[in-house]
Amino acid sequence: MTKQLMRTLDLRGEQLTLAQLRRVVPRAAGEDTAIAEQRVREVLQNVQSDGLSALREYAELFDGVSQEHPRVPEEALASALAELDPHIRQALEESIARARRVAEAQRPQDVPVQLARGAEVTLRWQAMRRVGLYVPGGLAVYPSSVVMNVVPALAAGVGSIALASPPQKAFGGLPHPTILAAAALLGVNEVYAIGGAQAIAAFAYGIEDELEPVDLITGPGNVYVATAKRLVKGLVGIDSEAGPTEIAILADHSAEAAFVAADLISQAEHDPAAAAVLVTPSVELTEQVQRELLAQLATTKHADRVQQGLGGGQSAVLLVDDLAQGLDVVNAYAAEHLEVITENAAEVAAQVHSAGAIFIGASSPVSLGDYCAGSNHVLPTSGTAAFSSGLGVQTFLRGIQVIDYDRAALAQLAEHIVALSRAEDLPAHGDAVSIRFKPSSTEA
Numbered sequence: 001m002t003k004q005l006m007r008t009l010d011l012r013g014e015q016l017t018l019a020q021l022r023r024v025v026p027r028a029a030g031e032d033t034a035i036a037e038q039r040v041r042e043v044l045q046n047v048q049s050d051g052l053s054a055l056r057e058y059a060e061l062f063d064g065v066s067q068e069h070p071r072v073p074e075e076a077l078a079s080a081l082a083e084l085d086p087h088i089r090q091a092l093e094e095s096i097a098r099a100r101r102v103a104e105a106q107r108p109q110d111v112p113v114q115l116a117r118g119a120e121v122t123l124r125w126q127a128m129r130r131v132g133l134y135v136p137g138g139l140a141v142y143p144s145s146v147v148m149n150v151v152p153a154l155a156a157g158v159g160s161i162a163l164a165s166p167p168q169k170a171f172g173g174l175p176h177p178t179i180l181a182a183a184a185l186l187g188v189n190e191v192y193a194i195g196g197a198q199a200i201a202a203f204a205y206g207i208e209d210e211l212e213p214v215d216l217i218t219g220p221g222n223v224y225v226a227t228a229k230r231l232v233k234g235l236v237g238i239d240s241e242a243g244p245t246e247i248a249i250l251a252d253h254s255a256e257a258a259f260v261a262a263d264l265i266s267q268a269e270h271d272p273a274a275a276a277v278l279v280t281p282s283v284e285l286t287e288q289v290q291r292e293l294l295a296q297l298a299t300t301k302h303a304d305r306v307q308q309g310l311g312g313g314q315s316a317v318l319l320v321d322d323l324a325q326g327l328d329v330v331n332a333y334a335a336e337h338l339e340v341i342t343e344n345a346a347e348v349a350a351q352v353h354s355a356g357a358i359f360i361g362a363s364s365p366v367s368l369g370d371y372c373a374g375s376n377h378v379l380p381t382s383g384t385a386a387f388s389s390g391l392g393v394q395t396f397l398r399g400i401q402v403i404d405y406d407r408a409a410l411a412q413l414a415e416h417i418v419a420l421s422r423a424e425d426l427p428a429h430g431d432a433v434s435i436r437f438k439p440s441s442t443e444a
C-alpha cells in the first residue's frame with residue numbers, strides 16, 4: 001500500500017445527508033475551540049477593564065516584547081517604505097493596482113426609486129466612519145493582507161483607518177518592516193503593534209488616550225483572532241470569520257497530481273491548524289497525489305507545519321462516485337478556497353453554491369488569489385462561507401434607506417397607513433399622518 005500523508009476516506013456508494021456530509025471532514029475539534037474561546041474571553045475582559053496595561057502584559061506574554069505604547073511612530077513607517085526591497089515594492093504595487101481596479105468597479109451605486117410624483121426612496125451606500133484592520137503576523141508575515149484590507153476600505157471611502165499587527169521581537173517590538181512599508185505605501189499612518197485577541201479587543205473597546213474604538217473590524221488571523229472577532233460582533237461589525245486557512249480541491253482524472261499536491265501544501269503552510277481536502281472520483285489521482293505530497297514535502301521549508309496540517313483530522317482525501325457526489329461534498333463543506341480542476345471546469349464550478357472563493361482550472365491556483373489576482377484573500381472559514389462573503393468594498397459600506405415624500409405624495413397613502421395602523425392596533429401611527437391633513441395643519 002502507498003505511504004500516505006493525508007488520510008483517505010472512501011465515500012463511494014454512500015448516500016449521505018447534508019448534515020452527514022458536513023461532518024465528513026470535521027473543522028477544529030470542539031475541545032480546542034472551547035479552550036481558545038475561554039482564553040479569548042479573558043483577554044477581551046482584561047483589555048476592556050485594564051486598557052494599556054493589559055496590552056503591555058499580553059505583548060510580553062504572547063509576543064515576548066516589552067512595550068510602552070503600541071502606536072507605531074510615523075517615522076518608522078516612512079523609513080520602512082524607504083528601505084523596502086524594490087522587487088517587493090513592485091510586486092506590492094501590482095497587487096494593489098489589481099485589487100484596486102476590482103474594488104472600485106465593485107463599489108455599488110446609490111439606487112434612487114421614484115414611486116410616484118414627489119415620492120422617492122433611495123438606497124444610499126455610506127462608508128463606515130472608522131475601521132480597524134487586522135494583519136496577522138505570528139507564524140508568517142502578511143504584507144499581502146495589508147493590501148487586501150486597506151484597498152477595499154479606501155475604495156469605499158472610509159474616513160478613518162487603524163491597522164494592527166503583532167509586535168515582533170526581532171524588530172524592536174514593531175510589526176515586521178514589510179507590513180509597515182505596505183501600510184505606508186497605501187497611505188495608512190495609524191498603525192499599532194498589537195497582536196491576537198488583544199488587538200481585536202483594543203479595536204472594539206478602544207484604549208484610553210491611545211486608540212479610539214472602531215465601528216468595524218476586518219482581517220484574517222489565527223483561531224484566537226477569529227474567536228475574538230466572533231465574540232465582539234454586535235458591539236462592532238466584523239467582516240467574516242477569516243480564521244485558519246482552508247483549501248478544498250475538486251479534481252478529476254485530468255488534473256495534474258503535482259499541481260494538486262503543490263496547492264494543498266501551499267495552504268497547509270500557513271498554520272498547523274490549516275485544512276486541506278481533496279475530493280475526486282479518480283483512484284489513480286489519489287495515489288499520484290499522495291506520492292507527490294511525500295516527494296514535495298521533502299523540499300518544503302515549513303515541512304513540520306505542513307505535515308501537521310495535512311495529517312490532522314481537519315484534512316483528508318475523499319474518494320467519491322462521480323463529480324455530482326463531489327459537488328455535494330464541496331457544497332456541504334463550504335471551503336474558504338475551492339479549486340475546480342476538472343474537464344469543463346467552468347461548468348462544474350457554476351454548480352458550486354458554497355465557497356469563499358472559487359478558482360477555476362489548472363492556471364488559477366489559490367496562490368494567485370493570495371497575492372495578485374485582483375480578488376480578495378480575506379475569506380470566510382469554518383463553513384461560514386455558507387452564509388458570509390469574503391472581504392470587499394461592500395464590507396465597508398452600509399446601505400441607508402432615504403425616504404423623501406412631499407405632502408401630496410403622502411396624502412395619496414394616508415388612508416392605507418391609517419388602515420394598517422388600525423390593523424396592528426397602533427392607532428397613533430395613523431394619527432401621525434392624519435394630523436397633517438386636518439384643516440388646522442399648515443404643513444407644506
Ligand SMILES: NC(=O)c1ccc[n+]([C@@H]2O[C@H](COP(=O)([O-])OP(=O)(O)OC[C@H]3O[C@@H](n4cnc5c(N)ncnc54)[C@H](O)[C@@H]3O)[C@@H](O)[C@H]2O)c1
Binds near residue numbers: 274336
Ligand atoms: N481566512 C483568511 O482569509 C486568512 C488569510 C490569511 C491568513 N489566514 C490565517 O491567519 C492565521 C495567521 O496566524 P498567525 O498565528 O500566523 O498570526 P496571527 O497574527 O493571527 O496570530 C498571532 C497572535 O496570536 C496570539 N497568540 C499566539 N499564541 C497564543 C495563545 N496560546 N493564546 C492566546 N493568543 C495567542 C498572539 O497575540 C500573537 O500575536 C493563519 O491561521 C492563517 O491560515 C487566514
Ligand SMILES: N[C@H](CO)Cc1c[nH]c[nH+]1
Binds near residue numbers: 144145244
Ligand atoms: N491563503 C491565505 C488566505 O487564507 C492568504 C495568504 C496571504 N499570504 C499568503 N496567503
Ligand SMILES: [Zn+2]
Binds near residue numbers: 245266267270367370
Ligand atoms: Zn495562502
